[in-house]
Amino acid sequence: MASEKHLLLIDGNSVAFRAFFALHSQINTFINHSGLHTNAIYAFNTMLDVVLKKFAPTHILVAFDAGKTTFRTKKYDNYKGQRAKTPSELSEQLPFLHDLLKAYGICSYELVNYEADDIIGTLAKRAVDKGFKKVDIVTGDRDLTQLATDQVTVNVTVKGVNHLEAYTPEHIAEKYQLTPRQIIDMKGLAGDTSDNYPGVTKVGEKTAIKLLKKYHSVEGIYEHLAQMKPSKMKENLQNDKQQAFLSKDLATIKQDAPVTVELEDLAYHGQDIAALRRFYQEMDFNSFLSKLADPEADKKREKVKFQKLVQADIPAVLAGFTGPVTFYLEMLASNYHVAPFAGFVIGQKGQWYVSTDVKLLQQPAFTAFFADEKQEKLVFDAKRTYVGLNRLGIKLAGIRFDLLLVSYLLNPNDSGNDLGKIAHLHQYQDVATDEEIYGKGAKRALPEDVQVLYQHLAQKAQAIEQLQAPLDKRLEENEQDGLFKEMELPLAIVLAQMEIAGIRVDKKQLNQLRKQFAQRLETVKQKIYAEAEEEFNINSSKQLGKILFEKMNLPVIKKTKTGYSTAVGVLEQLRPIAPIASDVLDYRGLAKLQSTYIDGLLKVIHPEDQKIHTTYLQTLTATGRLSSIDPNLQNIPVRDEDGRQIRRAFVPRQADWQIFAADYSQIELRVLAHISHDHNLQQAFINGEDIHASTARRIFGLDQNAEVDPNMRRQAKAVNFGIVYGISDYGLSQNLGISRKQAKNYIDSYFQEYPNVKKYMNDIVAMAKKYGYVETLFHRRRYLPDIHSKNFNRRSFAERTAMNTPIQGSAADIIKVAMLNMQRQLKERNLQATMLLQVHDELIFEAPTKELPLLQKLVPQVMDAAVKLEVPMKVGYGSGPTWYDVKES
DNA sequence: GACTTCACG
DNA sequence: ACGTACGTGAAGTCG
Numbered sequence: 032m033a034s035e036k037h038l039l040l041i042d043g044n045s046v047a048f049r050a051f052f053a054l055h056s057q058i059n060t061f062i063n064h065s066g067l068h069t070n071a072i073y074a075f076n077t078m079l080d081v082v083l084k085k086f087a088p089t090h091i092l093v094a095f096d097a098g099k100t101t102f103r104t105k106k107y108d109n110y111k112g113q114r115a116k117t118p119s120e121l122s123e124q125l126p127f128l129h130d131l132l133k134a135y136g137i138c139s140y141e142l143v144n145y146e147a148d149d150i151i152g153t154l155a156k157r158a159v160d161k162g163f164k165k166v167d168i169v170t171g172d173r174d175l176t177q178l179a180t181d182q183v184t185v186n187v188t189v190k191g192v193n194h195l196e197a198y199t200p201e202h203i204a205e206k207y208q209l210t211p212r213q214i215i216d217m218k219g220l221a222g223d224t225s226d227n228y229p230g231v232t233k234v235g236e237k238t239a240i241k242l243l244k245k246y247h248s249v250e251g252i253y254e255h256l257a258q259m260k261p262s263k264m265k266e267n268l269q270n271d272k273q274q275a276f277l278s279k280d281l282a283t284i285k286q287d288a289p290v291t292v293e294l295e296d297l298a299y300h301g302q303d304i305a306a307l308r309r310f311y312q313e314m315d316f317n318s319f320l321s322k323l324a325d326p327e328a329d330k331k332r333e334k335v336k337f338q339k340l341v342q343a344d345i346p347a348v349l350a351g352f353t354g355p356v357t358f359y360l361e362m363l364a365s366n367y368h369v370a371p372f373a374g375f376v377i378g379q380k381g382q383w384y385v386s387t388d389v390k391l392l393q394q395p396a397f398t399a400f401f402a403d404e405k406q407e408k409l410v411f412d413a414k415r416t417y418v419g420l421n422r423l424g425i426k427l428a429g430i431r432f433d434l435l436l437v438s439y440l441l442n443p444n445d446s447g448n449d450l451g452k453i454a455h456l457h458q459y460q461d462v463a464t465d466e467e468i469y470g471k472g473a474k475r476a477l478p479e480d481v482q483v484l485y486q487h488l489a490q491k492a493q494a495i496e497q498l499q500a501p502l503d504k505r506l507e508e509n510e511q512d513g514l515f516k517e518m519e520l521p522l523a524i525v526l527a528q529m530e531i532a533g534i535r536v537d538k539k540q541l542n543q544l545r546k547q548f549a550q551r552l553e554t555v556k557q558k559i560y561a562e563a564e565e566e567f568n569i570n571s572s573k574q575l576g577k578i579l580f581e582k583m584n585l586p587v588i589k590k591t592k593t594g595y596s597t598a599v600g601v602l603e604q605l606r607p608i609a610p611i612a613s614d615v616l617d618y619r620g621l622a623k624l625q626s627t628y629i630d631g632l633l634k635v636i637h638p639e640d641q642k643i644h645t646t647y648l649q650t651l652t653a654t655g656r657l658s659s660i661d662p663n664l665q666n667i668p669v670r671d672e673d674g675r676q677i678r679r680a681f682v683p684r685q686a687d688w689q690i691f692a693a694d695y696s697q698i699e700l701r702v703l704a705h706i707s708h709d710h711n712l713q714q715a716f717i718n719g720e721d722i723h724a725s726t727a728r729r730i731f732g733l734d735q736n737a738e739v740d741p742n743m744r745r746q747a748k749a750v751n752f753g754i755v756y757g758i759s760d761y762g763l764s765q766n767l768g769i770s771r772k773q774a775k776n777y778i779d780s781y782f783q784e785y786p787n788v789k790k791y792m793n794d795i796v797a798m799a800k801k802y803g804y805v806e807t808l809f810h811r812r813r814y815l816p817d818i819h820s821k822n823f824n825r826r827s828f829a830e831r832t833a834m835n836t837p838i839q840g841s842a843a844d845i846i847k848v849a850m851l852n853m854q855r856q857l858k859e860r861n862l863q864a865t866m867l868l869q870v871h872d873e874l875i876f877e878a879p880t881k882e883l884p885l886l887q888k889l890v891p892q893v894m895d896a897a898v899k900l901e902v903p904m905k906v907g908y909g910s911g912p913t914w915y916d917v918k919e920s
Numbered sequence: 921g922a923c924t925t926c927a928c929g
Numbered sequence: 930a931c932g933t934a935c936g937t938g939a940a941g942t943c944g
Contacts (some may be wrong), residue, residue, distance in 0.1 A: 060922085119931075147928040571942055572924060593943095598925065623926060626940055654936060656929085663938045666928035674927075684922070699935095701928095753934065762934030823931045835935045839929095843936095871936085923943090929932080 035164040038297065039088035040151045042170035043095040043139060046192060047128060049171035050074035051121045053191035058120060059592065063315040064470070065817070065825065071315060072127050078169070078192040079135060085165045085195075090297040092154060093132055093139045094147035101144050103281050110281060112227045123822045127314070134306035138297050142290060148175060149285035155183050156286040156296070161294055169195065174223075177214040178282060179203060181582045187324065207240055219249045219279025230278045231271040232266065249279050305458065333461040337376070337489035340384040346396045352379055355431055355499070356400075356406040357492045359450075360389070360419045361484075363469060363477065366661050367415050368422075368530065368637075368644045373477055376488035379496065380730040383489040387481065395422055404428035409495050411435050411450050413520060414649060418525040430501045436519050437652035440511050441502065443813055446651050454494040457502065462490040511810050518809060519649065522847050525854045525866070526647045528659070533642030534664070534867045534877070536632060537913075540680040545629045549672075552621045555614050562611040569618055572597045585609055619674060635662050647869075654836050655811045655843040656871060665870045667914075681914035683877040691864070691883060692917045693908035694873030694891045697722055698842045699755050705900040706808070706837060709787035716902040723748040729784040730777055750777050754788065755838055757831025792834050799833035807840035808898065809848075846872060849897035856893055860885075875914070883910055 054061060054070035061070035103110045113444040129319035132139045142150055152175075155166045159182045166183040168175055176185045176198040186195035186611030196202075203211050220239035222230025234242075246252040253272060259265045268275070310319040340348065358377045364370035374387040391397065400406055401420060408418045409432040420427045435654045436443065438453045468487045469475050478484050506512045533816070555792055563582065567574045576595035579585045588604050589596040597615070605612035635643055648658045659665040665679070668674025683690055695701075700722055715725040725741040731740065739747075746767055753763045778899035781790035796818070799805050804814040813836045817829035850869060857864055864878035864886055878886055891906035898904075907919045 227925090304924095464944095568942080570940090573942075593923065596924085619926080623940080627927070627938090631939070648937095652936065656936060658937055660938065663928080666938065668927060670928085692927095756935040759933060761932065766934070824933075827931090827933065831934070839936060873929085921944095924940100925939100927938085927940105928939085 033550050036090060036158070036162070037086065037088045037167070038154070038156055038158045038163050038294070039082060039083070039086050039091045040166065040168045041091070041093040041176065042147050042151060042168070042172060043093040043128065044147055045073050046078060046123065046169060046188065047075055047121070048117075049188050050078060050192050051118070051124070063313065065313075067127070067314075067316050067822075067825070068124055069127075069316070071121055071124045072131060073283075073316060075128055076131060076316070076319060078188075079131075079137075081193050082167075082169055082186075082195075088167065088299060089507050090158075090163075090294060091137050091299045092150075092292065092297045093137055094150035095139060095141040096147050097141040097143045097145065099684070101146055103146070105559075107212065107228060107277060107281055109227055111225075114227065123825075126821055127310075129308055133303075134310045135302050136300055138292065140290075140292055142288060145285065145288045146334040148172075149288040150290055152178055152284035152286045153288040153290045154292075154297075157290075158294055159183065163294075172196075173373035174214075174218070174226075174282065175284065175558070176203060177211050177282075177745075179211040180351075187797075192839045197477060206822065209240060209243060213243050213248070215250045215279055216243055216247075218282035219275050220252075222274075222278055223282065224515065226281070228278045228281050229271070229274050231275050232267040234267065238264070249275055251430075269451070280640050308455070332463065332490070334486065335380075335383060335489040335493045336381070337383040337385050337485055339485070340377070340386040340391060342391055342394065344384075345391065345394050348377075348384055349396050349400050352406075355379065355409050356495075357409040357496045358416070359411055359488060359491050359495065360416055361488060362415070362419060363475065365417055366646065372419070372423075374484060374488055376485075376492040378489075378492060381493065381496075383492050385485040385488050387484070389423060392425055394744065398425050402426040402428055407431040409434075409499050410919060411491065411495050412448070413523040413526045414530075415646070417524055418531060421527070421531055430523075432495075432522060433520060433523065434495050434498055435650055436523065437506060437515060440478070440519060441505055441509065441517055441812070443650075443653050443655065443811070446653070448650065449493060450491050454498060457498055459494055459498055460534070462494040463487055509810065509812065511812070514810050518844070518847055518851070521851055523649060525850055526649060528854070529866055529868065530644050532867055533637065533640065533644040534875075535640075535642050535682050535684045537680045537682050538633065538636060538641065540682075541629050541633055544676055544680070545625065545633075548621050548625050548629065550627065552618065555618045555621070558650050559611060559614045559618060562614065569615065570622065573828045575615065579609075579611070583611070585612075612819050620671070624668065624674055624677065626672070631662060632680070645868075651842075653813055653832075655807060655840040655847075657869060664868055675915060678915035678917075679913045682912070685879075688877050689883060689910045689912060690914050691876040691878050691886050691890070691908070691910040692873055692914070692915050693894060693906055695842075695846065695894060696905040698845065698872050698904070698906055699838050700751060701902050701904065702808070702838050702841045702845070703755065703788065703791070703899060704902045706841070707785075707787045707791035708901065709785045711789070712785050713902050719903075719905075723751060726751055726781070732780075746777070750781055753778070754781065755835060757834035759827070759831070795837060796830050796833050799829070805833050805836050807837050807844050809841070809844040811840050811844060813840070842872065845898045846874070846894075849873065849894040850899060852893045853890065856889060860889075862886075875917075886910075 051071035053074045058070050059066060061068060061073055129139050140150060151168055155168065155178055158166050168178060168183065168185045170185065171188045173187055178199055179185050179200050180199050185198040187198060189196050200211055203209060209217060217236060217239045220231050220234045220242065221236050222228055242252055243791050246255055252282050256268060308320065334878040348805050356377060356379050360375045361371050361373040362370035372389040374385060375389060375392065376385045377381055378384050406429050408430050411428055411434040413430045413433040413436065417427045433454065435448060447453060451462045454462045468478060468483065506515055554595050556569065559569055563578045567578060569575060573594055575597050579597065580587050580595045585605055587595055588601045602616050632643065637644060643662060645659045645664045646661050648660060651658050667679055704716055715722055723744050727739045727743040728735065728737060730747060730750060731743055749763060758770050758778055760775040760778055763777065764771045767774065795805060799815050799818045802810045806812055813827045815833055817825040818833065820826040820829065846869065853866055853874065857866065862882055864876050866874060866876050868875040876886065887908060893910055894906045895904045909917045909919045912919045
């Protein structure tokens with residue numbers, strides 16, 4: 032006998048139920064980034080850890096109930112009839128328990144027609160028969176205690192899921208003075224309220240135990256019933272005889288269910304760490320994640336050899352390189368435009384040279400090396416590397432591979448930007464994460480021992496080099512090599528150049544606005560205090576809610592998770608009945624401008640060049656768009672006049688220059704017209720119609736040339752937006768403030784008028800289901816695992832995403848192509864004009880006034896020619912002395 | 921650090 | 930019956 036086998040059987044449903052209520056008080060804090068409740072999954076995971084440690088089983092299975100109907104409901108159709116429906120917050124978690132178990136390497140099992148209890152009863156018996164030394168059962172339910180024997184212990188959760196009460200035959204004898212099998216008789220007599228079967232009238236646990244001590248079993252009781260003294264109880268027993276036997280039968284756990292798994296298949300071989308890590312990331316279980324990150328992990332990582340680079344060796348080292356060279360430049364602080372340099376690593380084929388002295392890079396041999404575009408480089412984050420080297424006066428060319436960009440293209444959902452984490456994602460373990468080496472938050476700093484830094488840098492370089500071939504191969508398999516080589520990689524350089532160029536901001540203008548806003552802010556503040564008859568913090572939605580809805584008793588229109596909503600929509604509805612609502616809106620508007628835009632922008636103006644240098648995130652969004660941070664220059668106010676004034680501060684870098692901007696008109700709807708091949712939608716664009724008016728005519732059944740009143744156009748515009756977002760009647764009704772039914776009518780008529788748009792929507796969802804992802808025109812991918820979710824919300828969200836991503840993503844692709852071509856044109860033509868900003872469908876430039884006539888032709892032409900669609904593109908443009916003055920002409 | 925609000929396409 | 934419009938970033942409050 033090689034080993035003593037020990038089987039652990041877990042009652043999945045009942046433990047999940049206990050787990051759910053164990054953390055029920057914290058249900059609102061256990062929500063992951065996808066909006067899934069995770070409290071039951073979390074507690075279930077804790078339980079697993081506890082029992083694995085406690086029992087150290089050799090074999091495990093978790094049994095689940097298969098469905099509502101079982102052989103018991105056939106015998107007694109009220110079985111479990113009174114049971115409350117499982118809360119949706121719990122049922123949405125159940126599918127993920129299976130994922131968790133799979134990652135744990137634990138078999139889960141359910142059997143049609145049987146309950147988890149019966150699976151457990153059957154396997155417990157089989158295991159004992161097959162010579163297992165021990166069986167432990169974990170459940171939240173005392174029913175299973177009937178299975179206890181010398182070999183089988185039933186562990187019932189008490190208070191939460193981490194404390195177990197072990198029911199052995201001895202323990203049961205002590206507690207009930209019964210044998211385990213008599214538990215069944217007890218249930219037969221006393222019934223079970225939770226399973227909703229009756230037992231005998233007026234007989235509860237106590238009476239049942241008394242009777243069983245005397246007569247041993249239900250059968251025994253009825254054999255001796257005649258001899259019992261007349262009593263109310265005797266009468267009840269007589270009347271309820273059938274019920275008693277039925278209840279006993281229902282309470283009996285099957286030990287011969289047709290379970291199809293073999294005991295050998297339940298052997299436990301441990302967790303799948305990579306799968307578990309993915310799962311914890313998905314659930315946002317950071318504590319489990321960090322426990323998983325084995326504290327010894329870094330020690331287990333293969334050490335990489337490195338040499339400290341000294342100046343004298345540079346020419347020889349560079350001369351010795353053949354083929355691609357890996358280079359990595361370390362900067363710790365978040366903003367790489369100003370972050371101090373921490374060090375660098377360079378090398379190839381496992382030969383790494385490190386240094387903390389970035390001045391070495393300015394040696395002529397190095398600068399020539401970096402500028403040589405024939406000398407291929409492998410990097411992590413080309414844009415950051417380009418900007419960093421630029422700060423050292425070094426030109427960078429010849430990048431051939433960017434680990435960050437490639438990883439993003441392979442799966443834009445993995446939007447992290449830590450080299451170590453990304454490497455681990457691709458099964459490369461021999462590199463630490465930055466958090467492991469530098470720490471996080473306020474504690475983030477260079478390691479005391481410089482050797483630790485060197486090792487980390489060398490490991491990073493090795494990771495880049497090792498991952499290049501396999502990830503390049505995956506790009507090709509996905510037909511994404513073109514997307515990488517011809518779009519994203521060259522774009523990284525263009526973006527770097529735009530960030531470096533920066534945009535000039537006029538401090539005086541901002542300060543002037545600040546004064547003006549401050550005055551108005553003070554006035555409206557006092558007015559609000561007067562109306563509220565007290566002073567309070569208007570910025571606090573909580574305090575504001577109290578004033579509006581408790582003190583002033585205004586009607587509550589909407590609630591948020593935590594209290595009253597005071598959002599714009601709500602205040603607008605209150606406006607007619609309460610002037611304070613209007614004033615709060617004014618206050619909010621001004622406060623936002625003041626803090627986010629005036630103060631916010633003043634803080635980030637570079638003291639030397641008076642410019643703002645944003646950072647574009649090229650590897651963040653799930654759709655392929657860029658984002659802009661520190662500061663965000665993609666959300667500078669434009670819609671309201673007050674906010675629009677901010678744009679007066681954005682000026683050209685030289686007098687006698689102008690700001691020039693060009694934008695795509697309706698690019699997303701044009702993309703939709705292209706990919707759906709919808710004739711009517713295409714025709715509207717080909718005829719150069721006002722697209723929203725055209726849609727209005729169609730969905731409201733007007734004549735071709737009929738006048739469209741502004742309200743109809745507004746509604747049609749909302750429908751068009753809805754279509755692009757992956758429409759739902761509810762969403763549209765909310766947006767337009769109409770009934771859901773009315774919204775549905777609009778959508779139905781839209782689809783009738785644009786049948787191929789409807790077909791596209793159906794087809795793209797079907798594609799997502801079939802392949803698990805959707806694609807843009809340029810093969811950008813987005814995986815949608817939730818498309819198969821049983822959870823309505825998650826699935827619906829995935830379906831809307833499937834409809835929207837190819838549209839938004841293709842539009843993002845198109846402007847990226849335009850940017851590349853634009854930058855080439857500016858260079859080839861030796862123009863001074865500079866591309867400064869991208870705001871999703873528009874490009875902003877600064878240029879000498881004398882170049883404007885050329886730009887007015889060139890920019891629209893380049894943007895227009897970026898891609899050939901089945902419908903024409905339309906590009907608008909304008910210019911002026913400040914960004915504010917740029918209005919389309 | 922979660923939550924709410926609001927700026928943009 | 931379920932309860933959402935798609936994609937972002939920043940500032941403020943509050944526990």
